[in-house]
Amino acid sequence: MRITRARLFEVRLPLVHRFQTSSHAKSTLDHILVEFTDAAGQTGWGEIASPAGPFYCSETTSTAWDIATAFLLPTVLDADWDHPEQVDALWSRIRGHFFAKAGLVGAAWDLWSRAQGVSLASALGGTRSQVRAGVSLGIEATIDDLLSQVEHQVTAGYHRVKLKISHGWDIEPVRAVRAEFPELDMHVDANGVYTSDDETMSHLKELDDFGLTMIEQPFAPRDLLGHARLQQRIATDICLDESVEDLHDLGLMIALRAGRVLNIKVSRMGGLTVARAAHDIARDAGIPVWCGGMHEFGIGRAANVAISSLPGFTLPSDVSGSDKYYARDVIVPPVIATDGWVQVPTSPGLGHEIDLEQITAxxxxxxxSAQTS
Structure with a gap:
């Protein structure tokens, strides 16, 4: 297979509900959509879901655009490959920039699976016809506002609710939600805002009282030792997210016992090929995984649904319906969650049509690439 043309679209969509984490808030999202065309005229789509600012990670929409156009696309265009697993090798000399790579790899997987006439889920080795969906809720102005948001998502049938936490917004919001929803599958995510000192660890240990499924990424990405120490002191499972960017990080997590759960974000790990390998390693190590999200538009969300159909994804993934985030998505039909379940498409590729009108607007x-020399 040979990619003869590549197009990138930096697209901005408004969020239905403002979202705030421990580091920043957002009301709109800018993501880069990738279209590959092969010599036969078949197209495939991917999504670079990097954040706009360097808060979650060092990559941004601007850096991803520059790296994709100046370095990654030149290695891919007109190169011959037989399977999307081979695409990563084309840019093996380029370090990092996992979000940019993920968008291009996603387009290659969609292109290849469409050409083969198989669904993306099937191409990846998925075994499920539907996946359980969870939702992620940001920091709200008041606890009452948070309780209202939780009630709305529980009523919609979602199987798990994740709460963003930060300094001054952790124990009391969790206590309030647990009191109101005693049976809720709930976990918290700090996005690395805490420091791994003894006082903070004692504070986080209080979360053991609330029956959380996990505490996600309490400390900075590189603080694997701090996570390992905390996991020894608390009963609640620690889940790593930002700490695991590649398979070497995953090996270190396992060796240090720095967490008992892994959040596999396709974008963070450089794309579907590496994400699938991480799933296999974690499954062999007895570590349950789930697919985290970056508020992807429909293209990235559909790819997340596909990989969440793999057998090791035993926890609800961040594949909630498009309508939770966007009034109109960039795919048709949008991703739909019914009673907390999302059907895995069976038609070729992503299983959705691309809404070029919405993208263009x-x-x-x-x-x-066809207009550059």
């Missing part, structure tokens, strides 16, 4: 800038 919301594009901030574009790149077309």
């Amino acid at each position: 919301n594009t901030l800038r574009r790149y077309d």
Whole structure:
């Protein structure tokens, strides 16, 4: 297979509900959509879901655009490959920039699976016809506002609710939600805002009282030792997210026993190929995994649904319906959750059509390899 043309679209969509984490708040999202075209005219789509600012990670929409156009696309265009697993090798000399790589790898997987006439889930080795969906809720102005949001998602049938936490917004919000929803599958996510000193560890140990499924990424990404120490002191499972960018990080997590659960974000780990390998390693090590999200538009969300169909994804994944985030998505039909379940498409590729009208109407800038020398 040979990619003869690549187009990038930087697209901005408004969020239905403002979302705040421990580091920043957002009301709109800018993501880069990737279209590959092969010599036969078949197309495939991927999504670079990097954040706009360097808060979650060092990558941003701007850096991803520059790296994709200047370095990654030149290695892919007109290169011959037989399977999308081979695409990563084309840019093996380029370090990091996992979000940018993930968008291009996703487009290659969609292109290849469409050409083969198989669904993306099937191409990845998925075994489920539907996946359990959870939702992630940001920091709200008041606890009452948070309780209202939780009630709305529980009523919608979602199987798990994740609460963002930070300094001054942790124990009391969790206590309030647990009191109101005693049977709720709930976990918390700090996005690395805490420091791994003894006082903080004692504070976080109080979360043991609330029957949480996990505490996600309490400390900084590189603080694997701090996570290991905390896991020894608390009963609640620690889940790592930002700490695991590649398979070497995963090996270190396992060796240090720095966590008992892994959040596999396709974008954070450089794409579907590496994410699938991480799933296999974690499954062999007895570590349950789930698919985290970056508020992807429909293209990235559909890819997350596909990989969540793999057997090791035993916990609800962040594949909630498009309508939770966007009034109109960039795929048709949008991802739909019914009673907390999302059906895995069986038609070729992502299993959704691309809404070019919506993409064009919301594009901030574009790149077309056919128009560059």
